[in-house]
Amino acid sequence: MEAPGVLLVMGVSGSGKSTVGALLASKLGWKFYDADDYHSEENRIKMAKGVPLSDQDRIPWLCTLHDILLRDVALGQPVVLACSALKKTYRNILIRGGSDAPLKSDDSAKESLAGGKLLVVYLCGSFDIIYGRLLQRKGHFMPPELLQSQFSILEPPSAPENFIQVSVDKGLPEIAAAVMEALK
């Protein structure tokens, strides 16, 4: 596979996005962004109180992340982004930005992000396994009680999205190896 330039590691809270994303970035020598670090204070407080975010809460956050990806792609800097990206519309915003306007011919950075330069790594697993991991995780603002709301809105990637699916049941070395294999 031609190097995609952007790896989006997605899945529900506790599926391993941050852990797997950081590991892949380190193996590849790519820049790593954790979408958790870009939530507004309001969003963090809302989630910490056990209230799921709405589309309105998420859209500005996703637009900011899109801008970051575009900037790095334009500079030729490959990146790994760990982001829940639960719905297809959210992934579209990450790729194309918040506007539905058609791409302009001079907008080469946008075209390159939309043109298969982004590989989605979907970390899939059962509610029970992931809930167990959230119960063990310490020092994170996201309460395990929000996991059901994440599964409720989850839209796993499907064709024509450019994606691979990896089970969270696997150990970290095996997950990383599966992604590295897909990148060959």
Ligand SMILES: Nc1ncnc2c1ncn2[C@@H]1O[C@H](COP(=O)(O)OP(=O)(O)O)[C@@H](O)[C@H]1O
């Ligand atoms: N493949 C795995 N096997 C076992 N534990 C894992 C695996 N991936 C992640 N974990 C652990 O599960 C917890 C949640 O992982 P994390 O990376 O924080 O998930 P997310 O970023 O998706 O919320 C962490 O304690 C992490 O160490």
Ligand SMILES: O=C(O)[C@H](O)[C@@H](O)[C@H](O)[C@H](O)COP(=O)(O)O
């Ligand atoms: O869209 C959302 O509701 C949030 O982004 C959520 O999906 C994300 O999971 C939190 O940021 C918690 O962070 P962790 O995924 O690392 O638990």
